[in-house]
Amino acid sequence: MTWIDWTILLCYLGAILAMGFYLSGKQKDENSFFLGNRNMPWWAVTVSIVATSLSAGTFVGLPQVSFKGDLTFLLIPMGSTIGGILAAVLIIPILYRANTLTIYGYLRGRYGPKTEMACSWFFLVGILLAQGARHFIASIVVSLMLFGSSDTAYLLISIIILGIIATIYTAAGGIHAVIWTDVVQVVILTLAALFCIGFLLLQVPVGIPEMVDALKTAPEGNKLQWFNAEFDLSVTYTVWTGLIAYMLMNIAQYGCDQDMVQRMMTCKSARKATWSMILSRVISFPIVVLFLIIGLLLYLFYSRPDLMGASMPTDLVTDTRNVFPQYILAHLPRGVVGLAVAGMLAASMSSFDSAANAMASTIQGNLRKQKELSENRSVEVKALSLLQSRHTVYWMGGGLTLFAVVAVLLQQAGGQGLIDFSLGVLTFAYSGLFGVFMAAILTKRGNETSAVRSLWAGALVVLSFQPYIMPYWSRLLFGHALQIAWPWWFFFAGLVSFLVCVSGKRSGGD
Numbered sequence: 001m002t003w004i005d006w007t008i009l010l011c012y013l014g015a016i017l018a019m020g021f022y023l024s025g026k027q028k029d030e031n032s033f034f035l036g037n038r039n040m041p042w043w044a045v046t047v048s049i050v051a052t053s054l055s056a057g058t059f060v061g062l063p064q065v066s067f068k069g070d071l072t073f074l075l076i077p078m079g080s081t082i083g084g085i086l087a088a089v090l091i092i093p094i095l096y097r098a099n100t101l102t103i104y105g106y107l108r109g110r111y112g113p114k115t116e117m118a119c120s121w122f123f124l125v126g127i128l129l130a131q132g133a134r135h136f137i138a139s140i141v142v143s144l145m146l147f148g149s150s151d152t153a154y155l156l157i158s159i160i161i162l163g164i165i166a167t168i169y170t171a172a173g174g175i176h177a178v179i180w181t182d183v184v185q186v187v188i189l190t191l192a193a194l195f196c197i198g199f200l201l202l203q204v205p206v207g208i209p210e211m212v213d214a215l216k217t218a219p220e221g222n223k224l225q226w227f228n229a230e231f232d233l234s235v236t237y238t239v240w241t242g243l244i245a246y247m248l249m250n251i252a253q254y255g256c257d258q259d260m261v262q263r264m265m266t267c268k269s270a271r272k273a274t275w276s277m278i279l280s281r282v283i284s285f286p287i288v289v290l291f292l293i294i295g296l297l298l299y300l301f302y303s304r305p306d307l308m309g310a311s312m313p314t315d316l317v318t319d320t321r322n323v324f325p326q327y328i329l330a331h332l333p334r335g336v337v338g339l340a341v342a343g344m345l346a347a348s349m350s351s352f353d354s355a356a357n358a359m360a361s362t363i364q365g366n367l368r369k370q371k372e373l374s375e376n377r378s379v380e381v382k383a384l385s386l387l388q389s390r391h392t393v394y395w396m397g398g399g400l401t402l403f404a405v406v407a408v409l410l411q412q413a414g415g416q417g418l419i420d421f422s423l424g425v426l427t428f429a430y431s432g433l434f435g436v437f438m439a440a441i442l443t444k445r446g447n448e449t450s451a452v453r454s455l456w457a458g459a460l461v462v463l464s465f466q467p468y469i470m471p472y473w474s475r476l477l478f479g480h481a482l483q484i485a486w487p488w489w490f491f492f493a494g495l496v497s498f499l500v501c502v503s504g505k506r507s508g509g510d
Helices: 003-026 030-038 042-068 072-090 092-098 105-111 113-147 152-203 208-216 239-255 258-264 270-303 305-311 320-331 336-367 379-414 418-424 427-442 448-464 470-478 486-502
Strands: none
Touching: 003 152, 003 336, 042 072, 042 113, 042 152, 042 258, 042 270, 042 320, 042 336, 072 092, 072 239, 072 270, 092 105, 092 258, 092 270, 105 113, 105 427, 105 448, 113 152, 113 258, 113 320, 113 336, 113 379, 113 427, 113 448, 152 270, 152 320, 152 336, 152 379, 208 270, 208 305, 239 258, 239 427, 239 486, 258 270, 270 305, 270 320, 320 336, 336 379, 427 448, 427 486, 448 486
């Protein structure tokens, strides 16, 4: 990177930090720090949801998906859109009326305090795994940028640098900083993607019709294929995984995950929160398409010497995880490199900041069990509570950074692609939370004991499907190793969790 790129990048980071400290003046107590006094503009909340759902996995992982494969990943965001809309219509109004600091407070009234506590812990562990995975993905670009390598040691240093920056501005500005910096970061992320597509189109020395023909007739198969109706549990991207498994998973993500739901709870009403969710799904889809297009163009750029001719790049792609970061650092002009790297950091920090804030709100609202304070509480008490909230964010930021280190080892052990890895780890917590929330909202069955058991049941089913565990028991039962794609981990685990929860008779609650 040149001095121009470093200047752009440092200006971006400085602006984000400055915004966090500027917005710190709006924080008066836990309600303003975690919920923004429920007066955030719905359009800003919409963009913030988009930012969190995209993450570094989108920026780095999606180009890897289409570079190696085709466009069948598009079936996943289609299911995501349906699941998000269902969550917005069926679940968000119910959680909004519960009027609690976190969504798990709703379960206290339905199943009792132990269920609220257990779900809070499962959310915390699940978000540590999921956001740790996304944070690790972002560190790949930083590692290449700073050290010219993505070796493990350099990845760990990059993880720590990113974690410190994101934690500082989140602790300073609370949910206000999360939402408003997310708005800025989505704009930068989108601009970076558009610039990269533009330069790739200029660098591939054939017209668009020739590119389309080359992609359709690629030796690896039709890379423009987007629809796959094959019913095979080992295939990740099919219409069935998208419209069944991933649709249900996104009901969990957008209805049972404090990280996502918290920003919706900052809206003035349940109606505005519902619309912010629906519109966020509509906006996210074209951004996903942009990054898949980048992967296809990178395939032509790096893998088709018959098209590139004398323009063929001399650097080889030895690790497909690095294909987009490698292109950014080696082939974009000065200035644009800084913007592209800023876009990647925006993708990373937009998910990291919201996770740290949501985890801290869960700690404050559920796990610390602070006493309810009256409306006329003193300024000193409010300031102390605000200070505790900020300290909790610091601890959660440190935890996310630590689990990102663990994610490096897990991804290497499983050998999965970056997108599959980052989404697959979500299923550990989502499956159990989905089962409990669906039982609570859709049925009158279940109790404190069955709810807690269902959380563990969901997690254990997902664990049994892991690629380094499943071959052992599947050979024992079926005589050969089975392979099940990650979206179906959630489907089966969520079903088991739901059945375990409703197996208990109704007690307590409403």
